[in-house]
Amino acid sequence: MSTADKYSTADKYVVPVEMCTWDIEAAGAARFSWEYGDGRDRLLALYQKGKDKQWDAMQRIDWHLDVDPDDPLGMPLQSNPLVGSRAWERLQDDPRALGELRRHQVAWQFSQFMHGEQGAMICSARIVESVPDLDAKFYASTQTMDEARHAETYARFLQEKVGLVYPINPHLKSLLDDTLSDSRWDMPYLGMQVLIEGLALAAFGVLRDMTTAALPKQILSYVMQDEARHVAFGRIALRDYYAQLTAAERAEREEFVVEGCYLMRDRFRGQEIWEHLGLDRADCEQTVMNSPLMQAYQALLFSRIVPCVKDIGLWGPRVQRAYADMGVLDMAGIDLDALLRADEDLAEQADAQKADAQKRELVERRAEVDEVIAIGSADAPTP
Numbered sequence: 001m002s003t004a005d006k007y008s009t010a011d012k013y014v015v016p017v018e019m020c021t022w023d024i025e026a027a028g029a030a031r032f033s034w035e036y037g038d039g040r041d042r043l044l045a046l047y048q049k050g051k052d053k054q055w056d057a058m059q060r061i062d063w064h065l066d067v068d069p070d071d072p073l074g075m076p077l078q079s080n081p082l083v084g085s086r087a088w089e090r091l092q093d094d095p096r097a098l099g100e101l102r103r104h105q106v107a108w109q110f111s112q113f114m115h116g117e118q119g120a121m122i123c124s125a126r127i128v129e130s131v132p133d134l135d136a137k138f139y140a141s142t143q144t145m146d147e148a149r150h151a152e153t154y155a156r157f158l159q160e161k162v163g164l165v166y167p168i169n170p171h172l173k174s175l176l177d178d179t180l181s182d183s184r185w186d187m188p189y190l191g192m193q194v195l196i197e198g199l200a201l202a203a204f205g206v207l208r209d210m211t212t213a214a215l216p217k218q219i220l221s222y223v224m225q226d227e228a229r230h231v232a233f234g235r236i237a238l239r240d241y242y243a244q245l246t247a248a249e250r251a252e253r254e255e256f257v258v259e260g261c262y263l264m265r266d267r268f269r270g271q272e273i274w275e276h277l278g279l280d281r282a283d284c285e286q287t288v289m290n291s292p293l294m295q296a297y298q299a300l301l302f303s304r305i306v307p308c309v310k311d312i313g314l315w316g317p318r319v320q321r322a323y324a325d326m327g328v329l330d331m332a333g334i335d336l337d338a339l340l341r342a343d344e345d346l347a348e349q350a351d352a353q354k355a356d357a358q359k360r361e362l363v364e365r366r367a368e369v370d371e372v373i374a375i376g377s378a379d380a381p382t383p
Helices: 041-052 087-093 095-130 134-162 170-181 187-210 212-244 247-268 271-276 283-290 292-300 304-309 318-325 329-332 336-379
Strands: none
Touching: 041 087, 041 212, 087 095, 087 283, 095 170, 095 247, 095 271, 134 212, 134 336, 170 187, 170 247, 187 212, 187 247, 187 304, 187 336, 212 292, 212 336, 247 283, 247 292, 247 304, 247 318, 247 329, 271 283, 283 292, 304 329, 304 336, 318 329
């Protein structure tokens, strides 16, 4: 079996998909800049950090760590969004069926992360191509590499540890289509850096803080370290540009934000899972929508988006009404900088914890070797 066959995703999709490319017609211009000596200090500093913080998913992540396929995240049962549904009442006393449900839920969620990371990679490459400023091109080139690494990481986790993959969610696909088919150079920033990346970053954070499984906690922590820089990149570039827009141009971007946020709100409801497992879709959807835990989770998903949208200047009445309707308007006052700093710091803490564990393991091994040597010396015949 070739390496390509061994790690192929084709046989791991839970529903048949056409194994071909999804083509979106490119729009807009590829822009060159002839100014090589000028740039915004904030963006150039972010570019330097992007270069300094590159990492290898094959080396930094402990892929040897085991994952329970029936509970890949080690999450408490009461955190499941189906609790209280008729389906849950039927499944909760059946360990096999419950394990299958949890495996599919993680497979679906991490599949959307994986597809979103490929979308982010393509959007980053589009930014390199279309943005007029060279400092932004510099940083976006590092982000393109980051997103490739994230897609690689989630793909390996799904293929090797979970063994299932779901197709791209229709809501995510629709927003990516809108983002990439728009000819305006700032739209990949707005659609990806602010909406898709902002929501993904919050989703990663919730799972990172709740999972008790070491491998997914590592993966989420390290990916979030990069994503915190990406959100900062979008804020810097768009805040400067949107300050120059006319009222009509700003209204167009605000309409895109509203539509995109409703798509993102509906992205994590998991309808495809219920259909595939033969569960009552209406019952499951109603339970998920009314679940206080799920409502709190969905609100948390906007913790990075709402303050960022306000910060870049897209804060008209329509946006505020939409956020009030979603119950997330109060998140405008969140200190986004503090959240992003914490995301970066937690990844460094994960590295420090790994280093401490490796030191302890080395000390224990040396003690074992010394003990064996001492036993051998005691048993050796006296000359």
